[in-house]
Amino acid sequence: MLKIAVCVKQVPMVTELPWDEKTGTLRRDLAAGMMNPACKHALEAALQIKEEMGADVTVLTMGPPAAEEVLREALALGADRGVLVCDKMLAGSDTYATSAVLAAAISRQVAEVDLILCGAYTSDSETAQVGPQLAEELNLPAAAYAEHLDISGRTLKVRRLVDKFRETLEMEFPALVTISMERYKPRYAPFAGLEAAFCRGQLTVVDAADLGLSPSLLREKGSRTKVRRVFIRKAQKENVKITGAAAGAVSEFLDRYQRKIGAVIGKSIELKKRANDPAGTDE
Amino acid sequence: MMKSRKKSIWVFGDYRNYYQNRVTLQLLSKAVDLASVIDAEVCALVVGHEIEEWIMEYTAHGADRILAIDHPSLESYSTEHYLALVEKLARERNPDILLIGATDFGREFAPRLAKRLGTGLSADCVGLDMTPEGLLVQVAPSFGGNMLAEIVTEEHRPQMATVRPGTFKEIPHNAERTAVVERLPLPEDLPVPRVRVIEYERAAERDHTIENATVIVCGGRGMGNKNNFKKLDDLAALLGGDVGATRPVVYAGWAGHDALVGQAGKHIKPKILFSFGISGAIQHTAGLGEADFIVAINKNPQATMMKMADVAVTADAADLLNHLIRELKKRIRD
Ligand SMILES: Cc1cc2nc3c(=O)[nH]c(=O)nc-3n(C[C@H](O)[C@H](O)[C@H](O)COP(=O)(O)OP(=O)(O)OC[C@H]3O[C@@H](n4cnc5c(N)ncnc54)[C@H](O)[C@@H]3O)c2cc1C
Numbered sequence: 001m002l003k004i005a006v007c008v009k010q011v012p013m014v015t016e017l018p019w020d021e022k023t024g025t026l027r028r029d030l031a032a033g034m035m036n037p038a039c040k041h042a043l044e045a046a047l048q049i050k051e052e053m054g055a056d057v058t059v060l061t062m063g064p065p066a067a068e069e070v071l072r073e074a075l076a077l078g079a080d081r082g083v084l085v086c087d088k089m090l091a092g093s094d095t096y097a098t099s100a101v102l103a104a105a106i107s108r109q110v111a112e113v114d115l116i117l118c119g120a121y122t123s124d125s126e127t128a129q130v131g132p133q134l135a136e137e138l139n140l141p142a143a144a145y146a147e148h149l150d151i152s153g154r155t156l157k158v159r160r161l162v163d164k165f166r167e168t169l170e171m172e173f174p175a176l177v178t179i180s181m182e183r184y185k186p187r188y189a190p191f192a193g194l195e196a197a198f199c200r201g202q203l204t205v206v207d208a209a210d211l212g213l214s215p216s217l218l219r220e221k222g223s224r225t226k227v228r229r230v231f232i233r234k235a236q237k238e239n240v241k242i243t244g245a246a247a248g249a250v251s252e253f254l255d256r257y258q259r260k261i262g263a264v265i266g267k268s269i270e271l272k273k274r275a276n277d278p279a280g281t282d283e
Numbered sequence: 284m285m286k287s288r289k290k291s292i293w294v295f296g297d298y299r300n301y302y303q304n305r306v307t308l309q310l311l312s313k314a315v316d317l318a319s320v321i322d323a324e325v326c327a328l329v330v331g332h333e334i335e336e337w338i339m340e341y342t343a344h345g346a347d348r349i350l351a352i353d354h355p356s357l358e359s360y361s362t363e364h365y366l367a368l369v370e371k372l373a374r375e376r377n378p379d380i381l382l383i384g385a386t387d388f389g390r391e392f393a394p395r396l397a398k399r400l401g402t403g404l405s406a407d408c409v410g411l412d413m414t415p416e417g418l419l420v421q422v423a424p425s426f427g428g429n430m431l432a433e434i435v436t437e438e439h440r441p442q443m444a445t446v447r448p449g450t451f452k453e454i455p456h457n458a459e460r461t462a463v464v465e466r467l468p469l470p471e472d473l474p475v476p477r478v479r480v481i482e483y484e485r486a487a488e489r490d491h492t493i494e495n496a497t498v499i500v501c502g503g504r505g506m507g508n509k510n511n512f513k514k515l516d517d518l519a520a521l522l523g524g525d526v527g528a529t530r531p532v533v534y535a536g537w538a539g540h541d542a543l544v545g546q547a548g549k550h551i552k553p554k555i556l557f558s559f560g561i562s563g564a565i566q567h568t569a570g571l572g573e574a575d576f577i578v579a580i581n582k583n584p585q586a587t588m589m590k591m592a593d594v595a596v597t598a599d600a601a602d603l604l605n606h607l608i609r610e611l612k613k614r615i616r617d
């Protein structure tokens with residue numbers, strides 16, 4: 001049977017953004033979590049393949065103990081097994097280290113994997129780097145931003161839209177693909193399923209020692225990049241206020257910003273004026 | 284004349300969609316800035332087939348040196364093929380810095396290259412700086428651009444970053460400029476790519492998704508009903524833009540899931556964003572980090588969305604929309 005590994009990540013809900021001022025990293029322990037949206041799409045792709053042709057689906061995540069929740073969610077949706085890689089020594093890993101750890105976890109925990117699916121990117125770190133770097137770690141053929149997968153025998157066909165080019169790519173298993181948010185709309189977990197998943201015991205928790213990770217992958221040694229500082233972008237908005245009846249408000253708005261809008265849409269929206277009139281009052 | 288061996292800043296020449304996306308030229312310009320701090324040379328990589336045009340362009344836009352490999356097998360962008368080539372070049376010549384445009388291609392290519400070279404990479408940067416010691420300070424967004432991080436690669440080289448298109452201004456074309464052009468043969472020992480490109484064609488123009496739209500008209504619950512909401516299409520069409528929506532609107536079926544903007548939906552980066560009847564919950568605004576110019580329309584002037592807008596119009600959303608459409612129809616000329 002086809003063996004699929006799906007990498008999912010728990011991301012903080014953005015209602016709160018607590019971070020550690022000293023290390024410049026996010027205090028993930030303080031933020032409520034959810035499954036990263038693109039990872040949900042990757043899981044959906046795996047589940048659809050499972051329904052079509054049968055597959056054994058393992059979901060993996062590296063994160064704090066609370067990340068178990070996203071594995072439970074995946075089990076409730078139909079995944080067969082969950083692996084949580086959890087170790088304080090791995091906190092603060094960059095994509096370089098994360099991809100190395102996930103590679104070790106897949107090698108040890110998912111024997112003879114055929115297909116590895118990742119989300120295209122996460123909503124918190126937004127790097128879109130872990131998937132491609134995981135492919136390098138495992139030396140696999142890979143494609144990012146897949147919209148559609150077709151499997152026939154050991155051949156995987158990937159359709160995708162990149163930089164305004166429509167591409168169809170073909171590769172042999174084992175392979176790695178990152179899934180875009182275009183297709184594979186995620187299903188919702190039935191409540192009963194969620195409860196059941198909390199009772200089912202298909203969840204394995206491993207740490208760095210279990211994976212035989214070399215010390216060079218732990219703590220800051222595993223990462224190539226260092227975050228020097230994190231800051232909130234200051235909005236430098238002018239905040240012009242317009243009030244009054246709609247007709248007047250529209251004229252005031254358009255008169256003031258006609259040049260700006262015209263430049264963006266590549267058309268003129270300036271009222272025709274007599275030659276000696278000054279043009280709009282754009283800043 | 285042989286120059287003494289000095290540091291070099293490489294820019295990967297990504298010329299696909301050149302006429303819409305000039306990120307390589309923007310990077311060359313920034314590279315010239317950065318190079319002046321550490322007295323480095325700016326080197327553009329041009330890999331592909333029939334590339335004379337790009338060699339000339341990059342010369343005219345700031346490159347001191349061009350490394351060019353022209354071969355029919357490089358005609359379509361094959362990540363694996365390009366990886367093997369650039370890895371080889373980088374290992375031979377040890378650039379100090381390697382900058383790549385954050386196009387779809389760049390964002391798949393760069394992480395793999397960084398992994399092969401054993402170095403760090405920051406993604407989709409919106410700022411770059413150079414310390415006098417030669418450390419590249421990379422400003423990368425997270426949480427939809429609501430937060431920025433300063434990232435450095437201290438110990439490994441090259442220092443690598445992908446950079447969001449539009450972040451830097453290109454240097455005007457100067458046909459008088461010259462560069463050292465090294466034309467290199469295609470190495471013979473490249474591995475055969477395991478990913479086969481079966482089809483490769485320019486997508487029909489209409490394929491631009493909301494993430495790439497320059498004008499977006501977003502509507503929220505304050506549009507009142509589906510009929511009103513549908514009129515946002517007219518405004519979007521007039522402005523050549525797309526329609527976005529908040530979650531309650533998607534749940535109500537006024538818009539498809541594709542239109543959802545925010546934490547659970549799309550991250551957008553329009554030049555102009557209209558926000559009609561949207562309160563500005565953080566789950567929604569998480570997707571707006573990169574909007575340049577925001578016009579909010581809300582009957583409540585205290586709404587968060589009104590506070591984060593460049594222009595806040597206190598009005599009934601549907602009413603103002605109707606007036607705006609009518610007025611624009613009168614004004615728009617090509
Ligand atoms: C885990 C999670 C993820 C989420 N992800 C997303 C997401 O990705 N995207 C998203 O959008 N939401 C998301 N949400 C929901 C989000 O929290 C808000 O509920 C949502 O953004 C609110 O949408 P709204 O502004 O349209 O509605 P409301 O908050 O109800 O605001 C309506 C606004 O319209 C104004 N208004 C009312 N009538 C009029 C009128 N006649 N004329 C003008 N103005 C009027 C009101 O003053 C108000 O400001 C998420 C929530 C959770 C819990």
Ligand SMILES: Nc1ncnc2c1ncn2[C@@H]1O[C@H](COP(=O)(O)O)[C@@H](O)[C@H]1O
Pocket residue numbers: 006007008009036038039042060061062063095098102117118119120121122125126127128129130131
């Ligand atoms: N800690 C993690 N555990 C499991 N998978 C991850 C982790 N971080 C990233 N990924 C995978 O890599 C994808 C891209 O993440 P990123 O590079 O952070 O944008 C995600 O959608 C996941 O599939």
